[in-house]
Amino acid sequence: MRRVVQFSTGNVGQHSLRAVIGRPDLELVGVHAASPDKIGRDAAQLCGLTEPTGVIATDDLDALIALRPDCVVYTALGETRPMEALEQMSRILAAGINIVGTSMVWLVTPRQLDDWLRVPLEKACAQGNSSLYVNGIDPGYSGDTAVHAALSLVTRAESVTIKEVFDYGNYDDAEYTGAAMGFGTAPDDDLPMAFQPGVIVAMFGGLVRNLAAALGVELDDVRQRFEPWYTPERIECAMMTVEPGRLAGVRFAAEGVRGDRPVITVEHTTRLTPAAAPDWEYPPNGLDGVHMVIVEGEPRIELTTHLSHPVLDVTEAGCVSTAARAVNAIDWVCDAPAGLIALEDIPPTAMIRGLMW
Ligand SMILES: NC(=O)c1ccc[n+]([C@@H]2O[C@H](COP(=O)([O-])OP(=O)(O)OC[C@H]3O[C@@H](n4cnc5c(N)ncnc54)[C@H](OP(=O)(O)O)[C@@H]3O)[C@@H](O)[C@H]2O)c1
Incomplete structure (x- = not known):
């Protein structure tokens, strides 16, 4: 059982949160919320589920790190606030916690990264013996x-x-x-x-x-x-x-x-x-x-x-699939060698384990 924190509950994050809550091989232990109206609410409410989880949203990153999760699912909008997102990711990684995510779409191809992004993240991974993987549907x-x-x-x-x-x-x-x-x-x-x-x-x-x-x-x-x-x-x-x-x-x-x-x-x-x-x-x-x-x-x-869905339109279905690209990698990323992970590093079948229950 992997202990997971969901970071943000926007377009993509609400779907990764739902996926984490639903999967029997993952345990939701914390949720980050930036918006004041989400702080203090149960995770279930933030992703449209009715049965409370008992996990309450907070904007206190240190408190989430102190939970010692195996992995954080980082789906906060990153491209408009890259230095802040980089700093948050680095703190999590340096504390020994792995990250899978969808933010900062440049990270989809970590071997092509510019130094301003690559160097601090590699340093944080080395410090925490942790790994970072970002993907999505497009790019991804x-x-x-x-x-x-x-x-x-x-x-x-x-x-x-x-x-x-x-x-x-x-x-x-x-x-x-x-x-x-x-x-x-x-x-x-x-x-x-x-x-x-x-x-x-x-x-x-x-x-x-x-x-x-x-x-x-x-x-x-x-x-x-x-x-x-x-x-x-x-x-x-x-x-x-x-x-x-x-x-x-x-x-x-x-x-x-x-x-x-x-x-x-x-x-x-x-x-x-x-x-x-x-x-x-x-x-x-x-x-x-x-x-x-x-x-x-x-x-x-x-x-x-x-992509299609009985309720969601094609754009929202794309957000579900984007969430899937991150959540489906949690198990493998938690055992991966420290550093920045690209899709091609992960055996394709590792991504489907746990999807059917
Ligand atoms: N590759 C792909 O196919 C693909 C597809 C879709 C999205 N993405 C990427 O995934 C990320 C999320 O996309 P989205 O559409 O879900 O974004 P979004 O709904 O616009 O925003 C996601 C969340 O970012 C959080 N946020 C905003 N300012 C913050 C701050 N200062 N500190 C911490 N959190 C903050 C908010 O969290 P709260 O909810 O907690 O307030 C918001 O809900 C983006 O980086 C986007 O580029 C990639």
């Missing part, structure tokens, strides 16, 4: 597990393209995702934060370089491209209302090139409602959002992943 599954599965079916690969084709209309996050991607902005406004020079490569280039390293391929460059789509009609959705002439679709990619030819591409086509960007690719078969891997090779492979 779509660029590692799915690609490995697709490439296992070819005798030669000429190129690999990883695509997310998604409608973010139902994603109620205008403040962070909406603003970063520039939805609702005009053509002569500043370039959205996510598409400024170098930012796509900073977010997704690690994935491209990591795959190149795994394939044993030398890239000449990793570059980025971005196309906006401005709506002629008003678009209304949960994310926001977009007035005519404003941004309601984006297509962007990080491309690993040999010569001038992209050989490893990570591309996102993101629209607000199906009305946006009608000339761009839609998910196949009328689906609402997919992750795809396309290998041009011998033979050609097209692998499409679509």
Whole structure:
């Protein structure tokens, strides 16, 4: 039985919390909450369960560390507060507690990390003899597990393209995702934060370089491209209302090139409602959002992943799967050698142990 602390109960964290409570091989011993209205509440309430757990949410990290859990599931939003998240993770690791998580998406490819993130985390792992593993669905599954599965079916690969084709209309996050991607902005406004020079490569280039390293391929460059789509009609959705002439679709990619030819591409086509960007690719078969891997090779492979759920929409189902990528690794990570763990370090079957009970 692994003793687990859940750190945060947002979009992803409420699902990892539910998973930890549900699994017979994991014991929930603590929950972190940052929001004042969550502190003091039972963990069950914070993830929509009715039967109390007796575990009460706190913002006292030292008290959670003092519980001596085997593992912390760290799903607090990290990218907007990287130094604070780094400091919290380092304290946990240095205290000898392992972390699985979804935050700080650069950590999905730890061998591609910049020193500001890698050095303090490696030091904390060494100090605490602990390990850290971060993954998700995209980045994460779509660029590692799915690609490995697709490439296992070819005798030669000429190129690999990883695509997310998604409608973010139902994603109620205008403040962070909406603003970063520039939805609702005009053509002569500043370039959205996510598409400024170098930012796509900073977010997704690690994935491209990591795959190149795994394939044993030398890239000449990793570059980025971005196309906006401005709506002629008003678009209304949960994310926001977009007035005519404003941004309601984006297509962007990080491309690993040999010569001038992209050989490893990570591309996102993101629209607000199906009305946006009608000339761009839609998910196949009328689906609402997919992750795809396309290998041009011998033979050609097209692998499409679509999530669905009887109650949750596809975006929330993605949060469940993101939570799964962290929680399913707890057992293995708790016995792993100290340091930063990548998906490729973990035997695939180690991730499925405990899933069926
Ligand atoms: N790779 C993937 O596929 C993927 C997919 C989805 C998300 N993610 C990543 O997973 C992380 C969580 O995403 P999300 O959508 O769940 O985020 P979110 O709901 O926006 O935020 C998660 C939580 O962050 C906590 N938080 C905010 N400020 C904090 C602070 N100062 N100290 C401690 N905690 C703080 C809040 O905790 P409380 O609830 O306690 O107030 C909030 O609920 C992000 O880093 C995101 O990039 C990755």
